[in-house]
Amino acid sequence: MTATLERVDVRRAAPAKGRSRARARNRFTVLAFMAPALIGFILFFGYPLIATVIFSFTKYDLINPPEFVGLKNYTFMWGDKLFWQSIQNTMWFVVVLTIARTVFALGVASVIARLKSGVGLIRTLCYLPSLAPPVAATLVFFMVLRPNGGPVDGLLDMIGVQSPLWFSDPSWAKPGVTAIMMWVCGDLMIIMLAAILDVPQDQYEAAEIDGAGPIRRWWHITLPTISPVLLFGVVNSVILALQLFTQAVVAGSAATGSADPTGSTKNLGFPQNSLLTFPTFLYQTGFRYFDMGYAAAMATVLFVISFAVTIVLVNKMRKNSTAEEGGPGA
């Protein structure tokens, strides 16, 4: 309020013409600097978003012009069992995958940070899987976990444990895909490792002098210090889970035994729709069933959900950084 009053005073003091020219020049400069990002944003985010919302009110097969159908696509969703199944599957991944991936990446980073020798090799080995193309990584995992002959099955058999059916069992398919995503979390692990290595050593030394053991030091120093990076890991994993597609399709496709020579399958979501994630169902509806209007409605719903989740997480992130900086509530 005070700032506004001060600004009014300044405005009164300056000559009107020069002031408005300076303001226009200032705005132009700002716009010019922002232009590349702004154009990209409008072209690749704003336009598709608006188009998607518009298409969600139409019957549209991508071949012929869209026909306006009002809320028909949205009302159809309520009675669509597969729609709800796909929401349920994706929410499962949002919760489980996010926790598993973040905790796993943090765990591996913490272990690597404490290694005395062979750090470079171990770090490289842990990071390497994240460079594998998703289809190849999934197929490798499928072969490794394959029941009746896979190496994991053989190992478990040796100790008298029957291995799960993984991608053929609706109860194990999602944990199987989660395991793949954990295996390829090298990118997040590297970010966390950098954050852990960035924690000031004097804090550890002070805590050690005060008698804090390794667990207390990790809990009271490492974790709070890297919390912004942890939150980034959570946001990143949530987005990954909301967009989960390739691994679910490839794992299910290979498990059906009916993948065609191109590796695709007609049976998306196998087994028993447990891997029918929201993006998979959206793809099937839009591109296989020629129902882009309905797919657009689903995409709009996904956008609203993602938006809501992101707002919650960003707010949490802001509060967190305010607390870090000693702001209100700190």
Added chain:
Amino acid sequence: MRKTLLLSVAAALSLTACAAGGGGNANSGAAAAPGKDDKITLTVWSNYSDREYEEVTKALNSFKKKYPNIEIKHEGSQDDDKITAGIRSGNPPDVAMSFTTDNIGSFCSTGAFQELKPYIDRDKPALDQINEAVRGYTEYKGNRCALPMLTDIYGLYFNTDMLSAAGLSKPPTTTSELLDYAKKTTKKAADGSIEVAGFLPTMMFYNNRPQIWAPFFGAEWENSSGKSGLSGSEGWTEMFKFQKELVDFYGYDALERFRAGLGQEYSADHAFHQGKIAMMMDGEYRTAFLKAQAPNIKFGTAPFPVLDSKKAELQGVGFTTGTIMGIPKGAKNPGAAWELIKHMTFDKETIVSLANAIKNVPSTKESLTDPALEVDEQFKTFIDLAKSGKLKGNPVTPIGDAHIKAVGDFAAEWQSGKATDLKAGFESVDKSIDDQIAKSGK
């Protein structure tokens, strides 16, 4: 002012978005045939790979006898998803070959494949040479937008050594015999795990697909009023009971464990190639795969067993589907594309030669009886079925394979024991199919 500007931008974007989606319908007239000396490169997309890709490429190149200056650029491993993506992006091939007929309803009703009527009216090819069921799966509601390139016919494959070892000298002809044979040829280990399955009943695995099984049980997709009619068709109930009886014989968990360890359908690891199953449903093309990938497996073929109570009515029935060819919307050389399609569908010499090479069934009647067609003992089953006049084609709908998925999803629940009420399950499937067709508005 700012609000008005924003609204104007939004409106402009919306209009652009709508316009971007527009494109109009397929060509209404027939494009002229190319001249003898026209230099054109025709792009053909198909889902063939490896051995079959090479043979189909050779067959496509036989077109050069008629048009020496036309080059054929054949791109394999292109499934329906890629074909539709190509059409939608405005970069389609001149000729699209689809491996399945599941999408024919969508291809025809949306105009993704151009209507062929103008070409047919102009050139009058002998459509009656094509089997009625095959004609049925290449059109939708009278709109012919595709023609067949050979055809696939499905029957029973049996491992002769395994049947002999079980004291069985001839293949089963009814579903009750199939049950009996499956039990006799199954081998289980001491711990109860399956070593060899007589007949693998898992729905949606390999060719255990509802549309392929349906004709042998007399299962109908539609009722008399044109709605989805699974709940009113006794054949579906019988099919699911048969399937569940066999699943229960193996035990669902043991069966799933066995199935999960089997190889992919189009690989040399296929369970039949590996001697892990004694009998199966498959298409005639498997004869070539077996000879190439598993020459040591001794096998026979026969019409698939039919429901006992409808034996007289159903004996000799067969299921057919196959590769279809169409001119995608936006194809650059539609006139030449039509000439190529016509060549591949009606040229007897090309059909017979390709049928011999990839062991598919010829799609024209004159080719079926051509002396140059190589018919061995195993392949003869399918040729006989093709001549029987009792073939049933893939159900054609405007919703892709959503109807098949609906049945498959219910079958998965049924076989696992999660669903126990057949009637309620089929009613739910009917509702799902009807709702989706109604929503499509086609």
